[in-house]
Amino acid sequence: MQQPIVGDLPEYSLGESDVPWVLGTQLTTRSGPIARAAEGSRVLMIEAHDFAARKPYHHHKLTLVFAAMRQFRDRLRAAGYEVIYITADSFADGFAAFFDDHPDTRLVAMRSPSYGSERRFRELIEAAGGDVRFVDNELFASTRQAFDEWANADPDDETPTFKHESMYRWLRRETGVLMDGDEPVGGEWNYDDENREFPDETWAAPPAPSPEPDEQTVETAAWVEDSFETWGDTSVDDFPWPVTREQAQDALDRFIDERLGEFGEYQDAMRADDWAMAHSLLSSSINLGLLHPVEVIEAIIDAYDSRDLPLNAVEGCVRQILGWREFMRHVYRHAMPALAEANQLDATASLPDFYWDGDTEMECLSQTISEVYDRGYSHHIQRLMVLANFATLWGVEPGELNDWFHATYVDAYHWVTTPNVIEMGQYGHGVFATKPYVSSANYIDKMSDYCSDCRYYKTKTTGENACPFNALYWDFLDRNEEQLRSNHRMGLMYSHVDDKQESDELSSIRDRVATLRAKAADGDI
Template identity: 55%
Template sequence: MTLWLLGDQLYPEAAPLQRHDSVLLVEAHEFADRLAYHPQKLTLLFAAMRHARDDLRDRGVDVTYLRAATFGDALDDYFAANPGASLTVMRPSSHGAADRLRELVESRGGSLSVVASDLFVTSPAEWDRWTDGRGDGYRQEQWYRHVRRETGVLMDGDDPVGGDWNYDEQNRETPPDDWDAPPLPTFEPDDLTREVHAFVTERYGDHWGDADLDGFPWPVTRSEALAALDQFVETRLPAFGPYQDAMLQGEWALAHSLLSPALNLGLLHPREVVDAATAAYRDGDADVPLQSVEGFVRQLLGWREFMRHAYREAMPGLADANQLGQERDLPPLYWTGDTDMACLSAAVGHVRRRGYAHHIERLMVLSNFALLYGVDPAALNRWFHLGFVDAFHWVTTPNVVGMGSFGTDLVSSKPYAASANYVNRMSDHCASCPYDPDETTGEDACPFNSLYWDFLREHEETLRGTGRMGLVYHHVDDKDDAEWRAIRDRAADVRADAANGDL
């Protein structure tokens, strides 16, 4: 029997791969005509697939590698050569994908067995046991502690190492003025990657984003991914914890791991990444503080695993969730980066240049502005999906629709809405921005401020009753009618300027 290995399932030690001596890989191209995917994302995906093909062949695996417009076209060729063949596939992470693949195979006279994915730390069955009886009241922190207990990661018997489960309060520092970001990994594209890049730039030449491979930081092979992991643990993990929420002009990566693309393609397994980080702390490396290791582990065993299961459980409704009824289009600045708002211009520029922005830029700048502006969650989700090299539907949808847009309260009990105060506290952007973070109204006031208060007032009926919004609405109540008129006028001007590309 042959294993159909999908392009985001490239982990060479996956259990199903060990049980099959032949593999089918399909490089389909037509899907990328539907959205203007970032050229570096497509280069990364196709290059990783072709390198995985060659690595498997070097290990003695019989690999059939088909390039076609669609999966259906490739399967026509496959079953013409292998009539009645039986295939196995690890369950895809995207909702409904397993059923669609089975239909494609069976309609061509073959059969498809779907087996459990071996690419996560926790299983759907474990999630179902944990959520049984909890209703809708579960949250990521509870899940995170459960997974820590079950895996023994950063545990001292029944207690967390260091005495606390979460060191988030120590992960909110801003670097001093003389701080230099640690060096980044770079991977010089080999001939195969350059061949893929040439194909992508010719086939999808009008797609959004910078196609330049200069300083390409994304591993496309298993060996490069392992090197990237080692480089992070040895070089950037110590500073990751305290500065993980910071934003600095001229720094697109700071001390972040940059491992999410490799993880989401399967070039790395999340457990081996967690083990590498915890080993650096456990082995007594004084340069790796607990707050850094715990913060990194929380991203993987906490958010990543939680989001995967939340997506699985909440689809298909999650994709179109829009509890606030927001319907505006993305303003042009998300495509051009052309805005005087320093933080927003920088974040969009990072995505356009690298197909990447770190988690605070994603949540508190890119998503926060869209939330306050009133963007349709599905439109923002499409932008994230096409623009980020690490974006797949299972991970962007709960993060962007659920968390960033508050399209549902599935993953958060309140919206992650913030005024300019947050950006000013966590970055140096405001110092060089023409907008004043301390002003709410007037032409020089930071757009975040009027949009923030206008958003709270517009959605008061939905938000006021949530337990964590009570203090905020005390401040809403303190404003008189004259102040509200000024706020609404400024917010209307901000939205009009953004819509016209003049913000």
Template identity: 90%
Template sequence: MQQPIVGDPPEYSLRDTDVPWVLGTQLTTRSGPIARAPEGSPVLMIEAHDFAARKPYHHHKLTLVFAAMRHFRDRLRDAGYEVIYITAESFADGLATFFDDYPEARLVAMRSPSYGSERRFRELIEAADGDVRFVDNELFVSTRQAFDEWANADPDDETPTFKHEPMYRWLRRETGMLMNGDQPVGGEWNYDDENREFPDETWTAPPTPSAAPDEQTVETAAWVDATFETWGNTAVDTFPWPVTRKQACEALTQFIDERLGEFGRYQDAMRADDWAMAHSLLGSSINLGLLHPVEVIDAITDAYESRDLPLNAVEGCIRQILGWREFMRHVYRHAMPALAEANQLDATASLPAFYWDGDTEMECLSQTISEVHDRGYSHHIQRLMVLANFATLWGVEPSELNDWFHATYVDAYHWVTTPNVIEMGQYGHGVFATKPYVSSANYIDKMSDYCSDCKYYKTKTTGENACPFNALYWDFLDRNEAQLRSNHRMGLMYSHVDDKQETDEMAAIRERVAELRTKAVDGRL
């Protein structure tokens, strides 16, 4: 059985009338009620379709979710389970059908991380005259109770604040991952300073996963295309995402064998001709339950101990899973529902149309959006320092950008995107971000090759073909001065703002920003 290793995992058994209910993001037999069910027992899966019509989801995202569910259904049946697989317009319809056929049954399900889902499911099951028991979600490294006790978190606190680094160190100590007694292996807790290089032209990225989609995945992709209004590439010949446990394990092995050693130093770099660099590409598999985060961390640490792998690469990868993923889960629990609508900078602009069509001459945005369109993916720095950075500088209303990320990325779910986009990406709430993560063209030029092929000049702030990031950066600081000047981390930047306000430069910047907004409306940005 695979369970959290920090905190006390749940202990329970199933009674004779209990039926495990496996949600579409819990596709494992090693955790939850199904791991406790006797061989050959009934298992419920509901393939509900109405959610897929609510947003213009990426075609690959819907293909991934539905194909993974259908493959898991077949795997369970092959293993002898009595799978009750209900295809329905909605969960309400699916649950009504189930309890009509099995009125004496009680469903047992792991809680979904998404806010309000348990309450909504209880309401639907009550309306169907059914019964349900929800149990703790075991698809994380730490339990809710363990985190809350460590953080001394008050569930009634409406404005909680948390910090990632102390939590990450606590989890390292609790798990023993990359630890030498009570101290980190190598003497440092993280190696960010070694992970911010840009590769020269001689560096070749390791190969990406290339398993050809099987017949069921191809059929699912065609059905998604015919059934829903989707966004993004509909071709599946380059579809790289695992839809089975076997494929996910193979992807993990390939990452460790061929990519992990190259991951660290270039993890923040962005290249126009390289959509994956050396990233793991495992996020969708972990978030679907095909891989457990503990087994991924174990595999990485085992490889470090048995092979000559760079510590900065291994620690950087573990920090994303053991640290950041766990942190996002717990922050989301405590900051919802306010987090979803948070907007502490009072941003009201609409998301520019080019986020959907990629029609912009800003090379960094055009390239990144093209990659998301092709595969439903770009790596974390593209998400933060290109897509969210521009939206924050532009003043996009945070929930609108969150909706876009939720719809377009294959690994995105509400509990994942909401703290990442609204808080980390747009400084919308204050639950953990200590400053806005924004930059001018300088950062993008340092960490990418986008600027060399762009029509905009990275060194110009105003005037013809000046990079929009530059004027927008100073305009952002200027218009948010009342909220941000007192932030001790922004002192240096506001000394530069003062200089620009005392001259005509800020007026020219405001004029340039007004021009950029007109260009965006006309589709000429």
């Protein structure tokens, strides 16, 4: 049994009429109702298709989800389970078909982390004349109750605030991960300062995984292409995403053997010729349930204990899984539904078309969007400091950017994109972000090689071919002054705004931004 390691879950068992229902993001036999079911039990899976038609999802994302579900179905059947696998236009149709054939059963399922899903599923199942029991989701490192007790979170508080670093330290203490008694291993809780280097030309990243897709994946990819209006590359010749438990375990082993030692100091770096760098590429497997976050953490710590691995690499990886992923899950629970609609900076601009077609001469955006188009992936700094950074400076309505991320990334689900994009990326709510994470071209130049091949000049703010990030950065501070000037973390930046105001440089900056917006409207930026 694989369960959270912080907090205790209520014990339960299945009755004779109970049927485990496995959702498409819970593809494991080691957690939840299926882990408690008798050998040879009936299991329900519903492959509902209507969600895939609601927006232009990345072809690889739909291929991954449906191929992984079908592989899990086949694995269960081979293991002796009686799998009732229903393909339907909608969950409503799937439930109706199931309860027509099995009227005296009750479904038992782990809760989905997506807001409102339990209520919607209950309504659909009741409409089908059935019954369901939802139990705690075991596919995280901490329980809801443990977090709420630690945070002393008031369920009636409409504006809760949380701090990631505090939660991360609490989870480290509770689990003993990278702890030496009461103190962190190495004497520091966080080695982020050691993870912000850019590699020189002599550094070679470990080879990116390029497994040959199996027949099931190839067939599913062709069906997805024929059945839905998708975005992104439809070829699966270079499809790096595991669709089985075995493939996911192999990806974890390869990360630890080949990539973890290289992950540390360059984890924030961006190179135009290297989409993977030394990142784990495990997020889609964890979010589908093919890997449990606890087993990933344990494998990393075992490797650290037995091998000569740099602490900054190990801690940085642990922080992403034990820290940030858990934080996103709990923040989402407490800040929804307001978080999904949050827009505290009153941003109203539409997402530029080049987020969909990649047609921009800004090299950083062109390269990143190209990578997302090819594989449904880019790493966390590209997401935050290129894609979300530009959208925030441009003034894009947060929900629109969130929809884009949800559709285009293979590891994206509403519970994880919403706090990452709307709050961290666009400073939309205030539930945990203490300032907007925005920058001019200077940060992108420091952490990437994009600027050297760009049409725009990274050092220019105004005038022909000046980098759009520069003028947009100062324009962002100017137009949001009422909301941001009082923020103590923004004091230095507003002293520079004052200087530009006094020198009348802001007037030229506003003119440059107006020119950029006109160019964008004509598809020429």
